[in-house]
Amino acid sequence: MPKKKKDEHRIGVFICSCGTNIGGVINVRKLARDFKDYPGVSFTTSNMFTCSKDGQDKIADMIKEKELTGVVIGACTPKLHEQLFREILEENGLNPFRLAQANLREHDTWVHGDNPEVAYKVAYDLVAGAIERAKTLEDIGFEEYPVDKSVLVIGAGIAGIQSALDLADKGIKVYLVEKYTSIGGYMARLEKTFPTLDCSMCILSPKLSAVERHKNIELLSYSEVIETERDYGNFKVRIKKKPRYVSIDDCINCGACERNCPATGLDEWNLGLGERKAVYTPFPQAVPGVYFLDKESCTHWTDGCTICAEKCPRDAISYDVEPEEIELKVGAIVAATGFVEMDIEELPEYGGGKFAHVLTAGQYGRLLSLVGPTEGKILLPPGFEQSPKRIAYINCAGSRDENHRPWCCNFGCMYTLRHAEMTHRLYGDDIDQWIVYHELRAGGKEYEQFYRRVRESGVQFVRGFPSDMVEEKDGSISFSVFDQGTGSLLRLNFDMVVLTMAVDPSPGAAHLGHMLGVDRSEGGFMKELHPKLEPVNTKSRGIFIAGACQSPKDIPASVADGKAAASAAASHVLKGKVRVQMDKAVVDETLCIGCGLCEKVCPFTAISMTLRDDESQLAEVSSILCTGCGKCQVVCPTGAIKRKHFTTEQIEAEVLGLISAHRKREQAEKTSGGVSS
Amino acid sequence: MTEIGEKKELPDVFIDPIDMSELDRGFRKEIQSMPNGEELSACFACSTCTSACPIANIWEIKPHQLIRMIILGIREKVLSSKEIWLCLTCFECQERCPQGVRVTDIFFDCKNLATEEGMIPASIVALGKELIEKGQLYTVTADWEREDLDLEPDVPGLSTDAVKRVLGSTRTGRLVKGGR
Numbered sequence: 136m137p138k139k140k141k142d143e144h145r146i147g148v149f150i151c152s153c154g155t156n157i158g159g160v161i162n163v164r165k166l167a168r169d170f171k172d173y174p175g176v177s178f179t180t181s182n183m184f185t186c187s188k189d190g191q192d193k194i195a196d197m198i199k200e201k202e203l204t205g206v207v208i209g210a211c212t213p214k215l216h217e218q219l220f221r222e223i224l225e226e227n228g229l230n231p232f233r234l235a236q237a238n239l240r241e242h243d244t245w246v247h248g249d250n251p252e253v254a255y256k257v258a259y260d261l262v263a264g265a266i267e268r269a270k271t272l273e274d275i276g277f278e279e280y281p282v283d284k285s286v287l288v289i290g291a292g293i294a295g296i297q298s299a300l301d302l303a304d305k306g307i308k309v310y311l312v313e314k315y316t317s318i319g320g321y322m323a324r325l326e327k328t329f330p331t332l333d334c335s336m337c338i339l340s341p342k343l344s345a346v347e348r349h350k351n352i353e354l355l356s357y358s359e360v361i362e363t364e365r366d367y368g369n370f371k372v373r374i375k376k377k378p379r380y381v382s383i384d385d386c387i388n389c390g391a392c393e394r395n396c397p398a399t400g401l402d403e404w405n406l407g408l409g410e411r412k413a414v415y416t417p418f419p420q421a422v423p424g425v426y427f428l429d430k431e432s433c434t435h436w437t438d439g440c441t442i443c444a445e446k447c448p449r450d451a452i453s454y455d456v457e458p459e460e461i462e463l464k465v466g467a468i469v470a471a472t473g474f475v476e477m478d479i480e481e482l483p484e485y486g487g488g489k490f491a492h493v494l495t496a497g498q499y500g501r502l503l504s505l506v507g508p509t510e511g512k513i514l515l516p517p518g519f520e521q522s523p524k525r526i527a528y529i530n531c532a533g534s535r536d537e538n539h540r541p542w543c544c545n546f547g548c549m550y551t552l553r554h555a556e557m558t559h560r561l562y563g564d565d566i567d568q569w570i571v572y573h574e575l576r577a578g579g580k581e582y583e584q585f586y587r588r589v590r591e592s593g594v595q596f597v598r599g600f601p602s603d604m605v606e607e608k609d610g611s612i613s614f615s616v617f618d619q620g621t622g623s624l625l626r627l628n629f630d631m632v633v634l635t636m637a638v639d640p641s642p643g644a645a646h647l648g649h650m651l652g653v654d655r656s657e658g659g660f661m662k663e664l665h666p667k668l669e670p671v672n673t674k675s676r677g678i679f680i681a682g683a684c685q686s687p688k689d690i691p692a693s694v695a696d697g698k699a700a701a702s703a704a705a706s707h708v709l710k711g712k713v714r715v716q717m718d719k720a721v722v723d724e725t726l727c728i729g730c731g732l733c734e735k736v737c738p739f740t741a742i743s744m745t746l747r748d749d750e751s752q753l754a755e756v757s758s759i760l761c762t763g764c765g766k767c768q769v770v771c772p773t774g775a776i777k778r779k780h781f782t783t784e785q786i787e788a789e790v791l792g793l794i795s796a797h798r799k800r801e802q803a804e805k806t807s808g809g810v811s812s
Numbered sequence: 813m814t815e816i817g818e819k820k821e822l823p824d825v826f827i828d829p830i831d832m833s834e835l836d837r838g839f840r841k842e843i844q845s846m847p848n849g850e851e852l853s854a855c856f857a858c859s860t861c862t863s864a865c866p867i868a869n870i871w872e873i874k875p876h877q878l879i880r881m882i883i884l885g886i887r888e889k890v891l892s893s894k895e896i897w898l899c900l901t902c903f904e905c906q907e908r909c910p911q912g913v914r915v916t917d918i919f920f921d922c923k924n925l926a927t928e929e930g931m932i933p934a935s936i937v938a939l940g941k942e943l944i945e946k947g948q949l950y951t952v953t954a955d956w957e958r959e960d961l962d963l964e965p966d967v968p969g970l971s972t973d974a975v976k977r978v979l980g981s982t983r984t985g986r987l988v989k990g991g992r
Binding site: 567575586587590591592593595596597598615618619620621622623624625626627628 | 877
């Protein structure tokens with residue numbers, strides 16, 4: 136083969152039919168033919184599926200045969216196959232960044248399917264633009280950074296626990312951070328789980344113990360992440376360990392402190408039902424299984440009480456403990472921060488916060504717990520003396536409501552059925568139970584069968600939403616509901632009303648998401664990279680999400696998520712290094728005037744100003760932090776900073792190619808009174 | 813109050829709701845304990861029965877509403893409804909119920925209950941009377957039709973005596989005589 140000139144362009148154009156997605160609207164063979172004599176193009180073809188083995192082989196063969204300098208693919212969105220096509224280029228000796236894609240499907244044939252003539256013109260222009268872009272593309276390399284074989288898991292509910300255990304089993308060092316005094320999360324509050332009604336703690340506590348005993352897991356309970364920072368391939372994390380005032384090493388769990396403690400506080404473990412001592416353990420199987428002193432409710436700092444310290448036989452209690460800050464270096468982070476019930480006071484229309492006998496379902500679940508405030512008996516708050524005769528469960532309280540939380544809470548239907556079934560087993564017909572619902576969602580393995588069982592146990596189902604809710608003099612609650620089943624308006628009265636509350640992400644999720652560079656979706660839930668194909672990855676490399684922080688999830692889904700996030704985080708850290716493609720911002724030192732505009736606009740703090748030898752300022756880009764968003768390129772007054780692979784020249788070339796194709800065709804139409812290019 | 817002082821108080825709602833105290837919460841169990849009621853509570857209010865029913869468009873209370881009323885305990889209205897007697901017993905609803913509720917058979921149970929409590933339409937009693945007295949519901953009235961077909965005037969071998977004797981000692985017999 137004759138030696139060709141070095142700066143000569145040899146572009147290959149591959150037009151994809153994508154079945155009928157593109158080929159059903161425009162003539163792809165004609166489109167390929169029309170580019171045969173386009174300047175710089177040395178090969179054109181069309182395929183049924185460019186992403187198929189045949190299509191891939193064709194690209195590979197032509198790169199070698201025609202010694203292509205650039206590849207243009209007219210197909211679907213680069214989001215789908217760009218990585219695949221880049222790899223084919225690389226495997227065949229062409230730099231992967233020598234690829235330009237024209238999105239003929241999403242940008243053209245799907246939009247103009249009803250007008251094939253226009254669609255063809257648009258397709259031609261898009262491909263012409265891509266060819267002009269391909270001519271300006273440069274080789275771009277990559278850098279590699281080492282990654283630590285360690286993972287930080289934030290949140291020790293069932294998702295975080297599962298993630299930590301799976302990672303630790305792979306020989307990876309895990310730091311498990313939990314803001315509460317014990318790990319376990321919401322699942323530890325449950326008495327039984329649906330649909331099997333097996334004891335929640337019986338299946339959870341082996342995992343709690345495993346976390347405590349695993350040599351690869353370092354548990355940081357009652358701690359919070361205060362800062363995270365990217366450090367090349369790793370993350371620097373600062374964690375605040377809040378003082379427990381009871382030494383984990385010295386406490387022998389004898390309970391002398393709690394028995395003698397004179398101070399009380401609102402019991403947050405029981406979701407505000409009743410009180411607990413200022414020094415306490417939330418539940419018998421708590422991990423770490425030692426006592427804990429809550430500074431908010433303790434009177435030591437107000438009136439100098441030291442009873443618990445005096446009663447402790449091991450001198451485990453000390454009031455002079457300061458918060459401690461530690462710094463960790465980890466290779467990946469899994470966020471599993473879970474959910475909370477929406478505040479009941481946001482629902483005054485259901486008596487939330489006003490009527491004493493209106494509870495959240497979470498609180499009702501604590502009543503059912505054998506270690507809860509009523510030891511498993513259903514009794515009316517606040518006195519907990521009498522059992523109700525009639526209970527109404529209101530599903531979707533705040534959920535699926537544009538005025539409150541438009542999303543479905545996912546597990547509310549099922550746990551309400553569980554509550555009704557558990558109550559029926561305990562009280563039989565002594566408590567008349569009504570479930571007021573609108574659409575009952577029981578989509579899980581054996582969930583529907585559970586739903587039928589609850590219907591057959593005699594629970595009354597009324598389809599509709601309540602209104603006119605009032606508290607009667609005797610504390611009972613009346614409301615009206617139009618029952619769609621019978622077509623009649625009912626006025627009902629209950630001793631207790633349980634609200635199946637809408638759920639929100641945990642309060643700290645917003646701040647954490649911001650620190651980790653994770654987007655959030657509707658309602659503040661953390662956003663996955665792709666809702667179907669990348670459910671535990673995020674847009675930040677090395678950051679993964681699991682469980683209800685992404686969207687409300689029940690236990691099986693949270694466990695599956697925890698395992699998935701562990702697998703994803705493990706493949707990230709076990710590689711030992713992270714490869715960073717250098718399609719990032721770069722600074723031309725001769726043009727930079729050190730104005731600092733780029734530093735100001737950079738959303739990822741990737742740009743910093745340094746001093747040159749002559750004391751003038753110079754912008755510097757950290758390629759590991761830069762995501763290539765291009766903001767700096769837009770504001771730079773001298774054109775010194777360039778976002779590689781999307782430089783101003785490359786974008787202009789593409790736009791000009793597009794416009795000139797359009798103009799040329801218009802010209803030709805005017806002169807010949809007819810067709811097309 | 814000034815000049816409108818004597819104005820009557822408006823009701824809170826314009827349609828009187830059914831108060832919970834009016835519901836007979838034992839009715840569901842009552843029907844459920846009858847031979848056809850076992851699956852009653854499985855109903856999830858899909859209203860397939862109503863869409864299957866060939867005559868539901870003339871029913872004021874639709875088949876699914878009757879079933880839901882039984883579950884809810886609106887006893888009086890179900891047992892006094894004309895609809896349970898209008899049922900054609902074609903079993904379309906029962907065949908199609910995705911939860912296996914024996915809708916048509918439950919309506920039979922309702923009819924039996926209603927009869928026990930004296931809530932039976934006069935037309936049904938008249939039919940019972942016809943059966944007791946004549947041993948059959950439809951007697952041959954148009955002799956000329958049989959004649960045209962070259963048939964003898966009386967149906968050969970038809971004996972209604974046994975039917976009359978047996979029916980006389982059943983509930984139908986007591987019903988026609990006016991007893992319970």
